[in-house]
Amino acid sequence: MGGVRAPVGLVLALAGILAVACPARPGMAAEPEECATPPELMQGDVRLPHLAARVAAHQQAKIVAIGGASTIGKAAGSPDLSYPHQLGEILAQELPQAAITVVNKGVPRQSARQNLDRFPTDVFAEDPVMTIWETGINDAVRGTDVDEFAETLQSGVEQLKNRAIDIVLVDMQFSRSATALINFEAYLKALHRVGDLADVYVLPRFAMMRYWSEQNVFNFDNVADADRARLAARVYQCLAQKLAQVIGRAVR
Amino acid sequence: MRAPPRPLSPSRDLRLDFFRGVALVCIFIDHIPENYLNYFTLSAIGFSDAAEVFIFISGFTASLVYGRLLALRGLLFATVQVWRRAWQLYVAHIFLFVIFIAEVSYTVMTFNNPMYNEEMGVGDFLEHPHVAVVQALILQFQPTFLDILPLYIVLLLIFPLVLVALRRNVWLALAPSALIYAEVQIFGVDVAAYPQGSVWTFNPLAWQFLFVLGAVLGRTDAHRRGPADLLRVLYVPAIAIAAAALAIRLSWTIHGLDDGFPAFFLRQLWPVNKGNLAPIRLVSFFALFVLVAHWVPPQARFLRAAAARPVVLCGSHSLEIFCLSILLSALGHFLMSEIATGLSMQVAVNVVGVCAMCLTAALLDWYRRWQQVPLTPAVPAGSERIGGGED
Numbered sequence: 001m002g003g004v005r006a007p008v009g010l011v012l013a014l015a016g017i018l019a020v021a022c023p024a025r026p027g028m029a030a031e032p033e034e035c036a037t038p039p040e041l042m043q044g045d046v047r048l049p050h051l052a053a054r055v056a057a058h059q060q061a062k063i064v065a066i067g068g069a070s071t072i073g074k075a076a077g078s079p080d081l082s083y084p085h086q087l088g089e090i091l092a093q094e095l096p097q098a099a100i101t102v103v104n105k106g107v108p109r110q111s112a113r114q115n116l117d118r119f120p121t122d123v124f125a126e127d128p129v130m131t132i133w134e135t136g137i138n139d140a141v142r143g144t145d146v147d148e149f150a151e152t153l154q155s156g157v158e159q160l161k162n163r164a165i166d167i168v169l170v171d172m173q174f175s176r177s178a179t180a181l182i183n184f185e186a187y188l189k190a191l192h193r194v195g196d197l198a199d200v201y202v203l204p205r206f207a208m209m210r211y212w213s214e215q216n217v218f219n220f221d222n223v224a225d226a227d228r229a230r231l232a233a234r235v236y237q238c239l240a241q242k243l244a245q246v247i248g249r250a251v252r
Numbered sequence: 253m254r255a256p257p258r259p260l261s262p263s264r265d266l267r268l269d270f271f272r273g274v275a276l277v278c279i280f281i282d283h284i285p286e287n288y289l290n291y292f293t294l295s296a297i298g299f300s301d302a303a304e305v306f307i308f309i310s311g312f313t314a315s316l317v318y319g320r321l322l323a324l325r326g327l328l329f330a331t332v333q334v335w336r337r338a339w340q341l342y343v344a345h346i347f348l349f350v351i352f353i354a355e356v357s358y359t360v361m362t363f364n365n366p367m368y369n370e371e372m373g374v375g376d377f378l379e380h381p382h383v384a385v386v387q388a389l390i391l392q393f394q395p396t397f398l399d400i401l402p403l404y405i406v407l408l409l410i411f412p413l414v415l416v417a418l419r420r421n422v423w424l425a426l427a428p429s430a431l432i433y434a435e436v437q438i439f440g441v442d443v444a445a446y447p448q449g450s451v452w453t454f455n456p457l458a459w460q461f462l463f464v465l466g467a468v469l470g471r472t473d474a475h476r477r478g479p480a481d482l483l484r485v486l487y488v489p490a491i492a493i494a495a496a497a498l499a500i501r502l503s504w505t506i507h508g509l510d511d512g513f514p515a516f517f518l519r520q521l522w523p524v525n526k527g528n529l530a531p532i533r534l535v536s537f538f539a540l541f542v543l544v545a546h547w548v549p550p551q552a553r554f555l556r557a558a559a560a561r562p563v564v565l566c567g568s569h570s571l572e573i574f575c576l577s578i579l580l581s582a583l584g585h586f587l588m589s590e591i592a593t594g595l596s597m598q599v600a601v602n603v604v605g606v607c608a609m610c611l612t613a614a615l616l617d618w619y620r621r622w623q624q625v626p627l628t629p630a631v632p633a634g635s636e637r638i639g640g641g642e643d
Contacts, residue, residue: 069370108370114449137371143396145453147523147530154523175368180589181359183396185285189508190523196511197519220365228366235367 031245034217035238037208042242046201048166048250051130055098055251063087063102064123066115067134070173071106075232079104084132086240094248103128111138112152119159131160132243134170134205140187141178150190157198168246169195169202170239174209201250203242209235266555266564267548272309273567273613276577278302280605283397283581286593289602291505298497299524300537303400306570307459308537310404311466314411315418319471322415331412338408344575345401349388351579352395353377387446394445397578399453406456407463414467422468433461436528451527458529462537483545490542497536562610569616573609580605 054061065071065084073082088102105122107114112135123131133156139149153169160167171191172184188206195202212218218235220228278293279302295301314334322330360378377384377393387393391402417425435441436458442451469479500516507515524530554560566573584601591597 070367074370075366111449141371142447142450143394143399143453144450145525145527147525148527150523151525173367173371175365176589177359177365178368178371180586181356183283183285183585193522197522220367232367
């Protein structure tokens with residue numbers, strides 16, 4: 001692999017130079033190798049018209065990330081290692097002209113309904129141009145009625161759209177032992193269907209993490225506690241990379 | 253071993269057992285995620301699913317069995333009998349809860365994925381076990397899959413009232429029930445549960461309506477001209493509704509597999525609220541009910557066929573088989589996610605699960621029939637059972 005890595009690094013470096021040289025056309029995020037996923041997981045239309053307009057006009061833009069424990073970055077031990085923070089850092093490099101800030105509004109252990117109840121204070125009050133809504137795990141764990149879960153998502157998406165806020169939904173985290181215990185399928189289907197019907201992109205985090213798990217990329221077995229937090233931070237970094245790619249695709 | 257004579261009375265409506273059996277098999281299959289057979293259960297052919305069948309038939313048989321008791325032995329006896337049944341359900345529910353706690357505690361305690369610790373804690377049972385257990389005992393804590401028995405228990409607790417009302421006048425039972433249902437649909441009233449912020453998955457204020465409707469149709473004196481005429485009138489609309497529901501539901505399923513296929517009315521109709529028993533579910537269910545009532549006579553030959561027998565047996569021992577199906581689907585889910593998700597594993601899980609349910613039902617039935625045979629011929633047959641539809 002060492003032989004391959006050098007040219008990849010070189011290409012990425014060149015891409016970086018290009019990105020700096022022509023800031024209007026951001027280059028692809030320099031993704032760590034371990035974040036790689038099959039291309040079909042990164043397909044799908046992404047439309048973020050309001051964010052794209054801000055970027056094109058070189059205006060400031062605020063993104064609010066709302067969600068649960070994995071939004072606040074609990075497992076990594078610090079909000080600085082959470083995916084929204086890392087996303088902010090990547091976007092600052094890739095789209096410096098827009099001065100994008102990412103605000104973290106993750107609160108652990110909340111259902112989609114509880115997220116939605118926070119929208120007025122945590123989302124609308126921030127006046128963002130885009131919102132990333134990561135949700136669904138707690139609903140699946142608690143066994144919320146799937147249809148009610150879908151209705152909650154639809155209501156949230158509609159409220160955001162009415163306020164001209166772009167949306168990306170992030171589906172559940174994958175974990176093999178959690179999946180053995182909890183039925184995520186129905187909730188995943190509902191969340192993706194809400195995205196489909198509303199023309200909102202859904203980051204398939206569940207499928208990505210399942211892929212990493214199957215490829216044994218991030219393995220939490222037999223790992224000391226301190227290393228586990230570092231491992232979690234790397235997973236968050238990959239998710240930030242994926243989101244940056246999605247955003248990059250939409251604003252280009 | 254010899255089989256004792258079959259005590260099935262010729263008047264017994266085998267459709268009740270058969271379709272309750274079908275519902276139980278569907279519940280087992282539907283509870284296993286990523287199971288291809290999900291595409292072929294009751295939820296795939298209309299907006300309603302096995303839950304409606306289960307609750308409706310439960311209301312129907314309850315009124316059949318306890319209505320007769322009420323007429324023969326009075327209100328107190330019928331009430332005690334109904335509540336005894338509720339107690340059995342309660343014990344079964346607590347049994348399932350203990351197994352659930354064992355499974356979850358074990359998994360969570362051996363859990364080693366920090367990215368999920370926070371989320372798994374939401375179950376709350378390990379953090380506040382003293383509260384969670386008490387909440388489970390008062391039916392307020394309803395983990396996934398442990399939600400339909402609490403509904404059934406509550407419905408039985410109030411059932412003596414329904415029985416008394418039904419005896420006076422159908423509308424005395426139906427009108428308040430329909431009003432409460434309408435209130436749920438209009439104002440979205442729900443029943444709070446534990447942990448804070450959750451509600452009863454099956455809203456008893458909504459689902460009581462289906463149970464009462466079942467009870468109305470199950471009245472022992474229901475075999476009069478009125479209902480039969482009504483059934484004839486409803487036949488054509490029922491065909492239209494069932495066909496439309498089938499087409500729409502099928503288009504959604506195909507759309508889920510292939511984006512290119514149009515999903516009819518998905519934007520307008522989805523999601524169909526199950527917790528509050530959305531009217532479209534009720535309409536879809538009753539369309540199927542009318543068709544079954546038309547096409548399948550109570551003593552239809554296929555209901556007596558050997559192939560239908562395992563399903564009929566499952567339906568006539570519904571409580572035991574329901575509990576078993578919940579355990580089996582959890583086990584099947586576990587095996588599929590821990591060992592393999594391939595097609596052969598799927599086939600194995602489904603086949604073994606359904607066979608286990610049918611064999612258990614057969615064993616229970618064999619045992620019950622022997623139990624009814626007096627040990628010595630001298631003992632008079634005093635242990636006569638009434639009905640038998642409620643087991």
